[in-house]
Amino acid sequence: MFARFPSIHPRLRLALTMAAISTLFLFGLQMPVGAQTTPAESLTVYSGRSAGLIGPILDQFTAETGVQVLVRYGGTAEMAATILEEGDNSPADIFIAQDAGALGALADAGRLIPLPSDVLERVPAAYASRDGLWVGLSGRARVLIYNTGLVSEAELPASILDLTDPRWQGQIAWAPANGSFQANVTAMRLLIGEDATRQWLSDMVANGAIAYDSNDTIVQAVAGGEVAAGLVNHYYLYEFLAQDPDLPIALHYFAPGDPGALINVAGAGVLNSSDQPGLAQRLILYLLGQQAQQYFAETTYEYPLVANIPTARGIRPLDEITGPAIDLSDLSDLQATLDLLHDTGALP
């Protein structure tokens, strides 16, 4: 057994090993990370919105202002939890979230500072926090996506509440684990009350609604004819059509003011731990500028929230749809929604 090792002197072997180890360590520790040279001004952004959907606009900001933007990308919920754990030592200046609920959770924890009125006034009051703690950057409407080969627009109900009709038994896809859907249920609780929402959820389950994990998989299933229709955010349709224009899918908007016609936002807020709130607000103002808003409208097919920016071609404009009368700041009682989804069996 020892015959395998005697060729190298033990001490030499030890030295070689140590050298190899330290080289590896140095290699590991000296990897440059973009942030090696700290310029005069830099901002740290935690983004729940992924790199392909906001990175180019942040680069543009750097090019125009010289302010370096360091971005940490992650899921919206993970980023919110991280900020809550970091407390006052958070290195982040700005939090960009995919939904109002996450911003509301940080606002409730006292982690966001009020935005100045020139930022808030860029968007209609309905798309910003009541207390001015966060602002929407882009809008997303809840819709029913349907397979044009399986159903016609005329057949589809005017209200989300009518999806419990036996006509739709086993034909509707939904995503009870998805944040956008859960926000819609929270809105529904405020609009029609706890009991009616519970009833609707139970009836949907009884009517054989099919659970998917995300909006993407629902659109895929509807496009493939696996289900007739599904509850999603509006922009997914356009992302899929951009890859394959022949897919047999279309959007159905519920009647104005219907609980199913919620318009939610992706938004941003400045953290109370930021040591340069002024600069952070400047970045948010930039994201509400014409260029950024156009970028959101055209690359992600979301609704621009600033006046006079056109919606991408083919999308029904925001001023032609009417969401239910609801304050997005009220969508923060999330635990009750989660409990309701569990109780009714919508979530296992």
Place this chain on the structure above:
Amino acid sequence: MHTDRFLRIPAIYRALEWATGLHTAPASRRPLNLLTWFVAGIAALALLPSGYLVLRALGTDADELADLLDGRTLTVIGNSVALVSAVTVTAALIGVPFAWLITRTNLPFRRLWLIGGALPLVIPSYIGALTYIAAFGPRGLLQQALAPLGVVALPSIYGFFGAWGTLTLFTYPYVLLNVRSALLNMDPALEETAHSLGVGPGAVFRRLTLPQLRPALAGGMLFAALYTLGDFGAVSLMRYNAFTRAIFLQYTGSFDRHRAAVLSLVLAGLTLSLLILEQRANLRRNYRAGGAGAPRPIRPIALRGWKFPALLFCGSVVALGLLTPVGVLIAWMFQGIRAGMPFLADSLFRPLLNGIGISAATAVAVSLLAVPLAILTVRSPSALHRWLVNLTYLNSGLPGLVVALALVFFAANLLPELYQSFPILVYGYAVRFLPLGISAVRSTLGQITPRYEEAARSLGLRPWQVTMRITAPLVRTGALGGMALVFLSVMKELPITILLAPTGFETLATKIWTAQNEAAFTQIGAPALLLIVASALSLPLILEMHLSR
């Protein structure tokens, strides 16, 4: 010594005695103070995440707690226990025959089967699950291929079945590798004697080989179980309501860290019971060779008529575990190329180097900790040491997100200067993957007779000299194999990277995650294949792991 006093508390003493199955010598008489402190220090570092969970769980009020620990949670526990049992048993049912066929029989292409059978280890479960959905899901490749035959729908892949299949195919290699090494290390004389006495191959396997494989099998099954328990990618993509998914839902659904912590603590409890089970399976069964044994390969068993079924078995395992995922990824990559994307984008180069660098650094750090810890637990009779080391296994059964958030909390608040730096990132990885290193060294050492060390000591070497000059070189293959396992685990790790890496630090895993998030499947192919190839380079070290002859 405090530890002694602790052990003298009768309840604790008995509990330890039961759990370890050993009659703990009351207060080991050897002066191991320094070592005890070393082990205790590492265990404390590894227990930080659990400490965080307790801290957070304390923030839950009684009503919430009652609410949480209701029937629903019991159902989720049931789901996880069912999944872990099914995966672990199936992994053993695949891993043991596979290992036996490639070490004991005249099966053709044994080397090829070994490599093909071990490689699924380098495929992250979240990528694997995606490719299985593409292949076997509704309107997947299989259904499309069968469509001309009138097949309109396949049985659903979602739920228990999909999670079970996926996790089995990516965890059976733990069993395969462990059992293979044990088979190769076994003294061939025993089996040859049995054969010469007229005992058939089946009976030899059942009565002689299998009992000797028990520790290796239990070790491999433990890792399959821990991986399954802490996995989030596969269970969420397959929509199976396991514990990790319930914990994640609590974060995403309500941003409630207290409830998530309570659920995670229950998960830690499940992990602890797995550890106890594994310990009990290993009781008083230290089958190390009495001497060197005959240093020659055993004569292979002729398969004869069984050759075809054996080839079919190995072939289907490799086809499902390796060729299907890789095939789907290649298809995605070509779709991307057809859509005008470059074969390998330049933007993948930096993430590749980042991943290799940080994974190698973690592998070195883990081995520096794992070798002394493993030597200590195998060669020291102290049950206390063994259990302190076992406690470091707790993090392997927790979801990566929970471990990462715990370290975010401690680092940001106690070590703000180091927060989001490489040392903390390596610490985060190490704390999760330390058990892989420890177990690799531990099983190598378990097969080496302590007589070498005893002889060296009797020749006048001091204990530390014996460790440096005799024991450490002997466990070299185990340490390297453990390093390779840690390396490929870090290569595919996601939540710890996202939360703890310096801002702007990208790896192939985060690249894949981004593409998946944007539903850009064509952009998953190239980085995923690159990740698999880079991780596969560590395979030779893993195959050499704890082969003592």
